[in-house]
Amino acid sequence: MNSILRAFGYLKPYWWLQIPALICALGVTVANLAFPWITKKLIDEVFLPSASPQQSLQSLRFCLTAFSLALLTSGVLTVLRQLLFTYVGERATADIRSDVFRHLQNLSLSYFGQEKTGRLMSTFTNDVGAMQGLYTSTLVDLITNSLQVVVTLVVLFRIEPGLAAISWPIVPLFAVSIVVFGRPLRHAGRHVQERAAAISEGLQEAISGMREVKSFTQEALQIRRFVSLFLSMIPVRLKQATLGAVSGETSSIAAWGGVMLVMWWGGQKVIAGQMKPGVLVAFTSYLGGLFGPTAWFVSLNSLLQSAMAGADRVFQLLDTVPQVQDAPNARELPPIAGDVHLHHVSFDYGDGKDALTDVTVRARPGEMVALVGPSGAGKTTLAHLICRFYDPREGRVTVDGIDVREVTQHSLRRQIGVVFQETFLFGTSIRENIRFGRPDATDAEVEAAAKAANAHGFICNLPEGYETQVGERGIKLSGGQRQRIAIARAILRDPRILILDEATSSLDSESEAAIQDALERLMVGRTSFVVAHRLSTVLRADRIVVLEGGRVAEIGTHAELLARNGAYRRLYDAQFGGAAVGRLVDGQVDGPTEQIVGR
Ligand SMILES: Nc1ncnc2c1ncn2[C@@H]1O[C@H](COP(=O)(O)OP(=O)(O)OP(=O)(O)O)[C@@H](O)[C@H]1O
Numbered sequence: 001m002n003s004i005l006r007a008f009g010y011l012k013p014y015w016w017l018q019i020p021a022l023i024c025a026l027g028v029t030v031a032n033l034a035f036p037w038i039t040k041k042l043i044d045e046v047f048l049p050s051a052s053p054q055q056s057l058q059s060l061r062f063c064l065t066a067f068s069l070a071l072l073t074s075g076v077l078t079v080l081r082q083l084l085f086t087y088v089g090e091r092a093t094a095d096i097r098s099d100v101f102r103h104l105q106n107l108s109l110s111y112f113g114q115e116k117t118g119r120l121m122s123t124f125t126n127d128v129g130a131m132q133g134l135y136t137s138t139l140v141d142l143i144t145n146s147l148q149v150v151v152t153l154v155v156l157f158r159i160e161p162g163l164a165a166i167s168w169p170i171v172p173l174f175a176v177s178i179v180v181f182g183r184p185l186r187h188a189g190r191h192v193q194e195r196a197a198a199i200s201e202g203l204q205e206a207i208s209g210m211r212e213v214k215s216f217t218q219e220a221l222q223i224r225r226f227v228s229l230f231l232s233m234i235p236v237r238l239k240q241a242t243l244g245a246v247s248g249e250t251s252s253i254a255a256w257g258g259v260m261l262v263m264w265w266g267g268q269k270v271i272a273g274q275m276k277p278g279v280l281v282a283f284t285s286y287l288g289g290l291f292g293p294t295a296w297f298v299s300l301n302s303l304l305q306s307a308m309a310g311a312d313r314v315f316q317l318l319d320t321v322p323q324v325q326d327a328p329n330a331r332e333l334p335p336i337a338g339d340v341h342l343h344h345v346s347f348d349y350g351d352g353k354d355a356l357t358d359v360t361v362r363a364r365p366g367e368m369v370a371l372v373g374p375s376g377a378g379k380t381t382l383a384h385l386i387c388r389f390y391d392p393r394e395g396r397v398t399v400d401g402i403d404v405r406e407v408t409q410h411s412l413r414r415q416i417g418v419v420f421q422e423t424f425l426f427g428t429s430i431r432e433n434i435r436f437g438r439p440d441a442t443d444a445e446v447e448a449a450a451k452a453a454n455a456h457g458f459i460c461n462l463p464e465g466y467e468t469q470v471g472e473r474g475i476k477l478s479g480g481q482r483q484r485i486a487i488a489r490a491i492l493r494d495p496r497i498l499i500l501d502e503a504t505s506s507l508d509s510e511s512e513a514a515i516q517d518a519l520e521r522l523m524v525g526r527t528s529f530v531v532a533h534r535l536s537t538v539l540r541a542d543r544i545v546v547l548e549g550g551r552v553a554e555i556g557t558h559a560e561l562l563a564r565n566g567a568y569r570r571l572y573d574a575q576f577g578g579a580a581v582g583r584l585v586d587g588q589v590d591g592p593t594e595q596i597v598g599r
């Protein structure tokens with residue numbers, strides 16, 4: 001229930017719009033109350049021959065005018081009410097989505113490692129969607145429906161106290177169905193939402209993994225899996241629909257049972273001449289008018305239940321505390337020289353298995369440190385810690401002597417440029433993708449960055465140049481081209497610290513040379529950490545850090561490490577074999593596509 005109250009909090013900024021909406025809704029209610037009264041008048045004063053034809057005609061004219069007025073008022077006000085409700089509902093929903101999205105931006109990377117993308121998407125669509133029902137009209141409907149029930153009851157007692165006294169108990173009969181069906185309905189609602197989330201989660205994965213599906217020819221398996229996933233929605237939906245329908249019909253039967261009772265009693269009175277037929281018709285009509293609000297109260301139950309399930313999930317996400325947060329007294333990191341130091345850092349991803357153990361590495365301003373080691377050694381992890389995507393369990397990371405936990409994440413990352421192992425490009429133009437490094441960069445600056453990244457040439461050869469749209473994941477570009485765009489993006493940022501997680505995939509020698517050339521330019525005057533898979537990169541490093549199983553195995557220059565005959569030598573030999581060593585010692589390296597470590 002707490003989450004429902006909290007959900008209603010999103011209506012607060014628009015409370016003033018609820019007032020005209022309420023006025024419209026009340027107008028509609030009043031207009032609707034007029035219809036049975038007009039009907040009664042029609043029957044008793046027009047159709048029954050109790051007055052002169054002249055008078056009857058006048059009454060007929062009056063009734064039809066009143067009927068038209070009520071109809072028109074009800075129509076116009078209903079449209080207005082609908083507009084206001086839709087506007088308020090959409091605004092509140094947009095506010096929730098914005099809050100969730102804002103919160104997602106602040107959550108740590110670790111969160112996105114745990115939660116599936118599709119599950120998060122489903123929060124935006126299904127869960128917020130379930131809450132939307134609350135905002136369209138719930139509050140105002142609650143007021144108008146309650147009012148309608150009360151006014152109708154008063155009218156009923158005024159018309160025929162005796163009949164009213166025997167018929168009013170049908171109203172609480174509805175409550176019985178609320179009690180009986182409430183809990184199962186809530187469960188059913190929750191199951192439906194869970195299924196929907198599972199479907200969107202699975203679809204998201206299935207679509208992103210289309211290349212893998214096709215290359216392993218698993219289309220048929222995927223189809224089977226998804227068809228059964230889609231079908232699995234049926235029983236939960238059926239259960240929900242059945243419960244909803246049975247609950248609705250139970251109320252309906254109770255209601256009509258009440259009406260029949262009234263007809264039986266009232267009918268006898270009319271036959272005995274103790275009651276005018278118009279009164280009985282109006283009475284049953286008013287009584288019928290109670291069903292709408294009462295049915296609404298019944299459906300309110302399932303609406304609240306499914307909204308609550310959605311709201312629970314939305315607020316659970318909103319209440320997730322980011323693992324990495326700015327300290328309350330975090331300050332801005334001033335412009336730095338670029339002295340990066342990891343002191344005895346140990347780190348695990350929360351699975352109890354150390355990804356890094358007691359790692360100490362330092363890069364002085366302007367230095368280039370190469371990180372090498374077998375797959376899973378912790379190279380990318382180390383790079384992530386410098387960006388403070390995660391906090392170390394032990395030890396600390398300092399930049400210019402300042403612990404990165406003491407400064408705001410923004411001020412730290414503003415001075416870091418990263419090219420990740422797997423380049424992600426947004427589904428927009430190449431220009432916009434490069435500009436992501438610095439949104440206020442001019443076109444000339446974007447192009448200068450592309451030139452420095454050796455990307456300008458191939459971009460100009462594309463039919464639409466810089467305006468070429470790249471696919472969701474830049475699928476229309478080659479790996480090397482994507483990487484050069486990512487480098488341009490990092491160059492544009494003009495960072496003091498540069499982190500390059502080299503792609504493990506081999507590139508053709510031309511791309512390779514172009515990238516090396518771009519990197520060389522990019523690294524000048526910056527402190528850089530390069531996760532190196534290529535010999536050409538390693539050779540240029542001021543220092544090579546060899547990681548093995550999350551520990552620093554060796555540190556030194558290429559020549560020093562080779563001479564030491566240790567971990568680096570083993571890595572090197574495994575990749576290139578003894579013959580290459582001779583060439584290396586002579587300082588002659590073969591093609592630049594050689595990889596020092598790779599998969
Ligand atoms: N998000 C994560 N959650 C849990 N464990 C992780 C996560 N990322 C990496 N690991 C684990 O941490 C260890 C180090 O991984 P890391 O990605 O740093 O290796 P790497 O040296 O960059 O390897 P590669 O050369 O293959 O890129 C591995 O054992 C890996 O399984």
Ligand SMILES: [Mg+2]
Nearest residue numbers: 379380421501
């Ligand atoms: Mg890696």
